[in-house]
Amino acid sequence: MSAGSTISSVETLGHLMSHVSSRYAERVMVEEADGRQFSFSQAEELVERLSNGVAKEVLPGQRVVINLANGYDLFFACLGVARAGAVAVPLSDQLTKVEVERIIEECDPALVVSSLDQIYGDLGEPEIHIDKHSTAAIFYTSGTTGRPKGVELSHKALLDRLNLMGVIGLVGPQSAAFGLPLSHLMGFIFALSMAMAGYRVYFFPKFDPKAVLDIIEQKRPQIFAGVPAMYRLLLEAGAESRRLNSINVWYSSADAMPTDLARKFQDFGSALSFGYASSFGSAAFIEGYGMVELGGAVATRMFPSMPFKSAAIPAGFRELLDNAGIGIPFGGAELKVSDANGSEVAPGTVGELWVKNEGSLKGYFKDKSATDAILANDGWVRTGDLARRGPFGTVYFVGRAKDVIKSGGYSVYAREVEAVLEDHPDVAEASVLGLEDPKLGEVPVAAVRLMPKSKIGVAEIVSWCQDNLAHYKVPRQIKIVAILPRTDTAKVKRDQLRELFEPEK
Template identity: 30%
Template sequence: MDGKADVVNVITPLLTQAGRQPEQTAIEGALDRWSYGRLRNDVLAYAGALHRQGVVAGQRVLLIAPTVPEFVVAYLGVQALGAVVVPVNTMSTRAELEYFIAEAGCTLVIAWHELGTVASEAAATAGVPVWSLTEGAETGAGESPATAHDGAGEDVTVILFTSGTTGRPKGAELTVGNVLAAGEIAVRLAGATPADRIGTGLPLFHVFGQTAVLMLALTAGASMSLLPRFSAEAMLDMLRRDRLTVMCGVPTMWNAMLHDAAGASAADFINLRLAISGGASLPGAVNSAFQETFGCTLLEAYGLTETTAIGTYGGPHAPPGSVGTAAFHTAVEVRDAAGLPAAPNTAGEVYIKGPTVMRGYHHRPDATAEVLSADGWFRTGDIGEMDAEHNVRIVGRAKELIIRGGYNVYPSEVEAVLYEHPDIIEAAVVGIEHEHYGEEVAAVVVVGPGSRTDAAEIMAWARERLSAYKIPRVVQFVDRLPTGSTGKILKRAIDRGVLAEMLTGRAAPPTTVAG
């Protein structure tokens, strides 16, 4: 049941490691563990069952499951056949699932058994069968294994739907070569070895969890601990239990561990040599507080779904606020409005080229042409600056740029200042329409328990540290900011209408200040 370790397939690293170290722990779940040998056998058995269901190379299979070891078995089982896995958010509605199934042309749905009837109803509407994914990823007694499909690097292996901030979500096609390259690059960046114990609370249906974490572990031959649902206490419990050496997460996770995990100390982090942050900009104040409190190195990386989570990586000597330089085998440029390289420390759009850039958007040639040039450069839509040493600093999304009276305001710059305030735990800065300035700056913040900070104090704090046009003219206090499945703050879910009313004085104000 070895499979061939020299095939061109996403499971090749698994086959290689299972041949070398079959008893080594591959996946550590809350209730069970999978050795490399067991994981290989279960993946090939699952692939065999899929093959008897009629799944063949090139077909699309929708997968909806939480971050459990069985996700890994099904995910790799689909890919072992040369089929295309379409992982989607476990919080997807029936209408969203129907859209994903139709848009990707899925011929089968695999759904975790505890997710209710939504997936079954969506599959029935589409007229495709649905499989229930249960504990142990059981497919029936006596399943014979499949032989791993030997494909090509340019074969599509994953379709990941973007968040759809504008229009309907688009499916980014990631190839076998993209995913394998992401694992290899991640291993080099993290310096990972089979001795590492990697842990995450990220959802595996997201590109960060799949490629920058799962493929990192499998390619290195390391173990990977999975947390089905993130909380600061659960993450710390996993850290202690499994003596993690590498931990991966997003900024809100590190922030939660700082503020919500009672009793946590540097002693809990004694084995942890590296924490990797991605998914969103890491506020400098959070980074420095985390490293000071826990005595742990926290490095920031930058990538997108369309680049298989790979772009830049900030080593230990990267300047504060920087996401570092281009990853191995990757080129990064910051370009001005004319498409030419911008001068050092000048804001422009970030472009990425390398082996992890997607093939394109599924059945969206026009959308693909808008962001992907013929020579392989991907236009990210992110605004950044590059210094003379090629360190990149992300200052915001092009679509989130606030233009106040003709001046550009980058939300991340304002947020970084707000995070330095001792009472502010989380902050999000957005633009709201203004009849005179075009847009006005608004901040939505979460403060610590018992804080007596008001909007006037926050504005005064910002005024001491920012140019006048960057100061928030509206400050709204909330108990929590809206977040997505990875914990990333969702600015599109912030109610701009309420902020606009606060600006004009129509909303109730303990939370508003006009400036």
């Protein structure tokens, strides 16, 4: 392998598999939970066949809906569509029939793929070369803030920040495990990055915490990626008693990661392992901040790997790491905390986080009003996230603007109340929302899921809140639930929780 080929860039999704196959060839690219495997060269051949099948039905630039179950077939279909010069529209297999029909009507696709057999073609046709600034795919948002919207992302947006992953391939064969939906951007980007690095991936179409722990123990991957809810489920499934020391890097995104949970998993992993029984130090834990509209993560908060466990970190250094905010911008992203007019607010003042980034959305598909609402004229994206500036230019995430509860003239941040609830040793996770109130406008209420075998009651949780929160932040109603309803990206569906609570009188 020449140095030039090592760092050469991939400019379009359609070129990805020929590029990585030339480097990694017979390495295993993916092993799914049912044991099915693809080497890089086998995956390249499949993508070429799918591309040629698509090209017989679709013109460059037309849209192709990929309506397949979660798995690498969906990923390869997207790459095949891109190789044919068309635009992939991957759909979640968790959508209802009505939701699928609405998206298909909105997209007006030239083709809807419900089986790879539909687009399985011959070998031999070259890929269609298209501009890297053209739309590569349309990813639909998870719909937690209203009806899902189609986010148009270019080839450049999806690939530019990943090209350095090719350098990682120099260290030799490594492996990773994850079980994210590939129809959503976090899972898709992680699959792309692992392909660029030449990693073998152990993939779970449906996240199963016990199966994931088994694979980590048996197959010894070096990286795991998931959302915070998955880490909670791994902990509840017995992660503490498993041998997870092969993991050198834990990665999380899509929601705020509790610091104490990140520290636990740091210590489950290691800085370096020598086989099953011997290892030392703690793993790195990386938390990404981003959203679909930004083309993925634009900032990272890192808990670095240490030659000792996290409990031994000096107090001053621990405080510095724990107060790093959402992390360090990368890939040329710029962050500012703004008022409604785009002017930066004073340090310590809560404002909306705006991001300028070359990987941001081109727009929402067929939704000019929503596009105008999120994109400022000068290229800044209004994220809808509330944040504040701290010392040394750090940025702290406060919560979603839509999750601010206006109660009697006070602003109650749902994420702050959730963090206090989750600090209770018997509370596994919590979701806080605002309920209409005739006197105060809104009041906070909470749904909580308890740790296994916990017998704690509502009165004890209320008392905990009263000891740790100002009176106006204490939830007026608390419901203990067995599960919190979630999207397939593990975000809580707050609207479904609302029906649990009685209107305030």
